[in-house]
Amino acid sequence: MxxxxxxxxxxxxxxxxxxxxxxxxxxxxxxxxxxxxxxxxxxxxxxxxxxxxxxxxxxxxxxxxxxxxxxxxxxxxxxxxxxxxxxxxxxxxxxxTDSSTPSGVDSPGLALEDTAIGVQVGDDGEEDDEDVALDAGMLEQELEREQKLWEAEMKNNRDIRDDQTAQSMTWxxxxxxxxxxxxxxxxxxxxxxxxxxxxxxxxxxxxxxxxxxxxxxxxxxxxxxxxxDVPNFTNYLITQKEPLKMLEIRDEAMGLMMSWADVKWGGRYLVIDDTGGLVVAAMAERMGLLAGEDARAPKKVSSARKRKREEMDDGKDAKEEEEALVPQAEATGAPETTEAAQKEANDNPYNTPIKPKTGYEQTTVPNSNTITVLHTQDQPNLSLLRPFNFDTANLINTTTHPLSTHLLSLSYLQLLSPESDVTLERPQVIPDPVLRTLKSVKRSNYHRKCRRQERLLNIVSSTRRGGFDGAIIATGMELSGVINTVTPLLKGSGQLVIYSPSVEPLSEVVDWCSTLRRTEFMRIKKESETSSSSSSLTQPQLHVLDPDNTNPDIDPATLETLKSLPKLPAHTSDEYFPIDPTNLLAPTIHTSRVRTFQALPGRTHPLMTSRGGSEGYVMHATKVFPILEGKVEARGKFGGRKKGGGERSGGRDKEKGKTSAKLNGKKEDVMEVDDLD
Amino acid sequence: MAAVVPQTGSQSVSSALTSSSSTGKTITFADSSFLPGPNSSSTIVPNSRAIAHLTRDVLQSVMVQPTPSPSSTSTPDPVANLKRKQPSTSSLNTRFGSFPHPSLLVPAGSQVRSASGTGFIHILRPTPELWTLSLPHRTQVVYTPDSSYILHRLRVRPGSRIIEAGAGSGSFTHASARAVYNGIHENPVTQSVPTEQTDGVTKGGDEGTNTTSDSVPSDGSTQIPATLTDSQGRVLSFEFHADRASILRHELRQHGLHQIVTVTNRDVCASGFSLPEPELEIGGNTYATAVFLDLPAPWLAIPHLTRENGSLSQTKAVRICCFSPCLEQALRTIAVLREQDWVEEDLVEVAHKRLEVRRMGPNGREIGAKSRSQGDDEIKVASVEDSVSKLKKQLWHRKAKQARQRERLAKRRKLDEDGNEEVQDDDSDVDMDANDDEDVEEAPETAEEEGGNGRLHLFNQGRVLVRTEPELKTHTSYLVFAVLPLPWTEEDEIAAKAKYTLPPRPAPQVNPRTGKDYTSGGKAPKPTTDGKLSKTQEKKLRKAQEKAAKLASESNQTPKTEGTDA
Incomplete structure (x- = not known):
């Protein structure tokens, strides 16, 4: 129930x-x-x-x-x-209320419905109109009846005097x-x-x-x-709390965002949320992460669970770890193991070569049905998740919540330059015998730090691997940088959705992808490729491991993991090309507004007042693959080409790379223009 | 034909999810290109739906066939004797050229060149939104702005059951199938597909993961009716047009959504919402938590929606949305909903706009729109100063030319005294020539601007403008929303009172000066951390207690909160 x-x-x-x-x-x-x-x-x-x-x-x-x-x-x-x-x-x-109410749940209605059905069969599309036409006869009678009643009882306020004596009852x-x-x-x-x-x-x-x-x-x-729930809570926030803090997202905009971003159970999504967690909550609701017993308010389970987890950290896990360590050392005999051991040996007085623990509970990252939050500060601001029984400030109480495993968060620093982040430092290894002698507070603190480091490392590597199904951006930040960060992480045909309270930032983004700009981008790109000179438009690689910035306290094992991460292709913004215009297909801006009616018989009209403020705009675009890496077969044709023409023809998809197509400039021209406008 | 791709790595798949193992069921991904799962690798696979993106408004859906096989073997027509245009099974034909199906088996999001090499399209993975824009229209379609809002307000979530009556072209069906999808729940006892029996073995490994099933008895293996244990999200779709129903069924099977959506050919206004196929594993009842009625007369169907006859959920509040184009229909629907004890009824209309972004150059023309700007030279000037100086220049030119003309004329008159009238005609001709000359003079300037060095910056000139799309949908339909709360009888209330006994009402804490009651508020004096009260607090509390005692003795009953105004 x-x-x-x-x-x-x-x-x-x-x-x-x-x-x-x-x-x-x-x-x-x-x-x-x-x-x-x-x-x-x-x-x-x-x-x-x-x-x-x-x-x-x-x-x-x-x-x-x-x-x-x-x-x-x-x-x-x-x-x-x-x-x-x-x-x-x-x-x-x-x-x-007697049966004469004009609700129409009576037999004439049923009879009418039958005839309406008869007409609709085989009729494509216009069924609603047909039916209304048929219904009109009955409605007419009804309207007449109401009209008569209305006229008979017609009164007005001519005789009503507006004074205080009207009400004789005293307070x-x-x-x-x-x-x-x-x-x-x-x-x-x-x-x-x-x-x-x-x-x-x-x-x-x-x-x-x-x-x-x-x-x-x-x-x-x-x-x-x-x-x-999310819709009710949104309405509450927008009418009574501080709507500016949640970027004045209305229900209709939220619905559009969730639909266009294709948010569904089992997907992986990237989100940049300046609304304090409302967008995350809406996504979580769509992904089934706010449902079920675990998403309920914690009762008294948390302390028992906490104890259980501590026990696992201390005893059971450690044993497993020791056992696991032996075959691993035999199998690999990897030099870094000994290095790490030596480093530890210097650090700890007991000189016991125990590898730092791996495999804490809840540090592994699920590979589906996840929400990855990118944030600017050390911690994400997800305060609005509190009514959904997920309190980021007090995580220990909400470890059973589905979001605690499926909500992943990392900062821009941790994504783009993980080697310089402090959180990836592994705490100084405390060997097991020493650990057992420590006070329980210290012990759990140690485990907490280890757990945090391990989880973050997993989050960073899974995020950098990319392949997200979609991304939602709701931020007041400059969008070019955000788009440049997010787009490479999307998989092909993945959806990018941006919400903005005002239209200007979005119209800018659409303009950055305009046909003319894209054509020019590709022309320059092609030219720089053929002349093989390094230009600002060649794609630089965001390196993981910058020797100058690497945090010296990060242990070698972690560094090794970071080194193995894939490099992110990045686009350097400049005045003319703030984002790579070839990555996003058909960016489109939508705005939607719901109009509420007072629905009372004889008095139906739209509400007289409603909330003003921002309209709320949703832009969506599809991630597509730039096809710049083709052979430069069409070189030399640019000169005679009309502007806005098909420079794109230089690229080709890999499967059909060697088509020696004769390019019909005129036809392509038409297509190009259609394609984006 | 949907299960071409074998289920790979089902163990890792199911362990990655918030799977429910308490009911003894295994949860697997649906094999659908619309949904995440084994088929959701980044490449388009044979026998799946793909969307060809031609332009922003022209999208074409294509069922990608593995080989250019002889037709008629691959797709049997779902409806016999119905004249429908059959898409080609070997290639996709668009206005940008022909694309053989094997060439479409590329990573989703790739651009594909046509067979002749002259045109390009993008191949995209289908989503309900793209499908809505590319599906074959059989009836009026519920578009994304409406459907997204409806599903949001109906709280259609993974695991929900939604009734959809009037399936029509299946646009809303696809959107709601995505919304309810929470995996395919296979009961290991009644498994039909032998390959998935391995999943039953792996279920032990899932024991430790989180469970999302709500209020389901833990032993799923016993004779509990399947309807009650079934926690899979389902769309229960009704369509009274037999052909439409079977075409939709066929499409859903092609899209791999047939395990999520049940299409029933039935007139719900006449015969209600029970399911005719008991072999469906969920019994004959729908037990829905959300209802969407896209019917001409929803008020006839609403009386069939009751908890008693099993069409609505027994344990949850039920939400409804009726989609009617006319206000009269909506009002009648609301009247019936009110009679049937629905609450929170709400009548709304969604106004949606798509915006276009253009750049306007300094001369008032759109940049890049070549065809449109041709011919109107009137708005060539950028500013008042520009206009004045141009007009001045023109005037000066004309004057100078006229002066020259007059000179020439005078000369000619002197030469021969005969052809007066002809000369006058000549005069006007020359005037026009002068104008033409000017155009010729200016033309190279603009050409230089756009053609030469300025070409790089052309897309960055002027300012960005936003305006609505040329054709606006100003009205789609009125949406009537309502909620049916769980029934609550007096016995229920008594039982609840017994379970959660009311604490005795606390003594009122009244501020002696203002007479304000702090009983419920948070401002009442609180003890300090060490349990003792500060002196002032003690004093306040004592006074308050005195006052309370006084009041109690006066009226022999506890005073209550006073309204601030009379």
Whole structure:
């Protein structure tokens, strides 16, 4: 059952139409300001999306409001103005809405549907229109009926005087009723308010409904509890918290990003997230990393688990390690083992040649269903993952969370120049016998450091190996550098998605890939290749192991691993070519905006106000392989070529390398222009 | 025909995942080019779908065949006696030329040259978005801006079950199949494919990994109904048009998604949502947590969606989205949803725009758009100063020319006194010539600008402009969203109260001066770290207690929070 569990973070919708993020701690009291308070236990074990009224006084707690009662308040106006003359009845919202409601769940509708189906068969595409045309007859009758009712009951506010004497009920009376407590008091106040309103008979049904709703919100302290999942949490952040911090990402933009980046279970994704973790959370939700028991709030398992892990670090693992060490030494007899041993020998007084432990729990990196976060500081800012029970500041409590294994994070430094990073230093090796004598705090500290180093090394090597299915960038940073870092790591046909609150940074990126620019890039590239002179456009290699920058404290084994990492092709930005324009296919900018309607019969219209601020823009492009490494067969044809023409024809795919194609410049010209515009 | 590529390294595959072994099932990757898995290597493999990217708007899907085999053996038509254009099985024909299938077996993302060598296309791995843009239209298609928002709001997640009624062309089907996908869950007891029995052996190694299965009994081997233990994500698709249903089924099989999507040919408005194929391993009930209705009259189908008849999930809140182009349909849907006790009903419309980026040169022309700028010389000038000086120059030229003309005329008049009228005609001709001359004079300048040294910088001139695409979809459909909460009876409430007993209400902590109640807030005086209270705090607390006692004796019941306004 999907019920509210202890320590869950939930969102509570208040009568003021605002939302509050609340942690349901057992045996605590949840305060909602002027709307009162209630014990947390009265929500535990209950389903979401129910409406509760807050009780005060004797039976302090919550009482469920039946859904039929809630909906009948709205459905009451479907039957339109007949109730308007009787305020008491209107306030009570007679529960038995008769069958004449214009909902159409009656037999004529069914009969009509059959004919509609008959028409649709064999008809391609236009079924909706057809059906509406058929339905129109029935709808017309209905509209006529409503129109008549409307006219019969037509009222206006001509006779309503806007003064304070309209309401004869005094605030003292209201206070007295409030004091009496109980469920009925709120309803009582509302019905009394309606009775004692001087112009209640003159109000139109709609204005009466509005008035009643206002009073209901004020006096019936009703709340609704909704789960803090990503869409709800996003709406909460954007309306009530600091929207600028999460780059004002709306639901619709988030949906577009997730779709175009092709985020799915089992994929590997790279993300640059300046929203404080909201994008990561949305991705994790799409990848099934926020679901299941492990993603729940930690109860009391963590300490037991922690102890178990410590035991494993100390005893079991070490034994395995020793056993594993013997055959390894025999098999390889590698010189670096002895080197490392010698180094250790110098470092530790006990002179025991034990290799640094490998194979800590949870240091290996899964090769699918992962999110790799690239961040600028030492630590990623993922504070918004806290409502999803993943607290990066307090990782030991969340080791069971699926994200703890599948969320990988590394800084730009660790990716681009791992040899100079401090975290990759292995702590001074403490031999096992000494380790056993240490205090448990020191011991676990040592293991923690080793574990961290090992995990980071694994993350760095898996990230540098590339082959990501997609990348999402949501940052305020200069995009050229970010794109140059990310694009080489994508696999062919992988998706690059960039979100920006404003369009300008994205339009710049699209312009960097314009047809003219790309053509020129390829021409220069080709020329520099043929003249074999080194130009700024030849692809330099980002070296791993820069002798000047290598951190001297990194042990040789780690260095060896780093040396074996693949080199990243990189593009050096210059004024004219900030990014490599041949890598990205068809960059496109989208913007999407949802318009919400008030859906009440006879009063349906778009909401009068909505949030302004940034529109939110999503750009996506596909990683394709530059085909510059071809033979330079088409050389010499550039001179007579029209500008914007097919210089690209110089390249070719490897399979068909030796096609001696005669290049039809004109046809290619057309294609080139079409291709990117 | 989907299982051409053998499942390799299933052990490493399954151990890499957050696989569920508690139910006794093994989870394997689906063999689909749309999804990650054994087939998701970076190369296009035979018998898989690929997308040919011709231009931004023209994408062509192609089923890559291994060899140029004689046709009719490879793809039997899913629907007999239906005239459909059959794609060629040996090569892909586009407006940029013909591409033999073997030439398409390249790493995804590569550019491929046509057989004649004159054209190029990019070969891409299919995604639901690319498929939406390239699929054969049978009905109106749900496009990505709508489908992405709908799936986001319906909380369709790996392991969800979604009902889709009105499958149509299958665009939304593909998007939701990706969203629900959490591997193919094979029950080792009822395995049908012999090759995967090795997976059952390896499952012991997975014991230590995380489990993601939710609230599923741990012993999956016993006679628990499959419906309850099944935690695989599924799309339950309904389509009342028989031909469309079978074509979609065929496509899904080609795409390797048939284990995730179940297509049922049924009119849901008339006969509801139960599944006719009990051999499906999940029984006849759908137990969905999300519903998407793309029907002309969704209000007829909604009454069939209940927990009692097994169409909706028994343990989770259910979300629905109805997709209707007309407001009347949407309103009627909302009315029925309200009657059927759905809550949080919401009527929205998605407005989506695609933006174009261009560069405008200093003369007001788009850079690089050759064809468009030809012919209109009016906006050649870049600024007011430019315009004034140009006009001045023109005027000066004209004046000078007219003066020269007059001189010449006077000379000619002197020479022969006869042809007055002809000379006047001549005058106007010369005037026009003067203009032409000027154009000729200026032309080399611009040519030099664009052709010579300036050519490198042309793409960097002017400024970047953004505008909407030329054809805008201003309305697709109204979307009606709603949530059906779990049923909650009085007995449930009593049981929950018994399980989570309410603590006694704490004594109210009231600020003596303001009379404000701190019982629920966090500002109440707190003991210091060593458990003792500071003097001021003690004083405050004592006063508060006195006040509370006083209040309690007055009204013989606990006072409650006061509203701030009356």
């Amino acid at each position: 999907e019920l509210i569990q202890p320590n869950d973070e939930v969102l509570i919708q208040l009568p003021s139409e605002t939302t509050k993020l609340v942690k349901i701690v057992p045996d605590s009291i949840i305060g909602l300001g002027k709307f009162g308070s209630f014990p947390a236990n009265s929500l535990l074990g209950r389903p979401y999306y129910l409406t509760w009224s807050i009780l005060d006084g004797e039976n302090f707690g919550l009482e469920p409001v039946p859904i039929s009662e809630l909906n009948s308040e709205k459905l009451a106006t479907h039957t339109v103005p007949t109730t308007s003359s009787d305020p008491a009845k209107a306030s009570k919202k007679s529960k038995n 003292q009376e209201i206070e007295k009723l409030k004091k009496s407590g109980g469920t009925g008091s709120g309803k009582e106040i509302i019905s009394r308010l309606l009775q004692s309103h001087a112009y209640i008979d003159k109000k139109t049904a709609f204005s009466l409904a509005k008035y009643t709703k206002r009073k209901t919100n004020k006096y019936l302290k009703r709340i609704r509890v909704i789960p803090a």
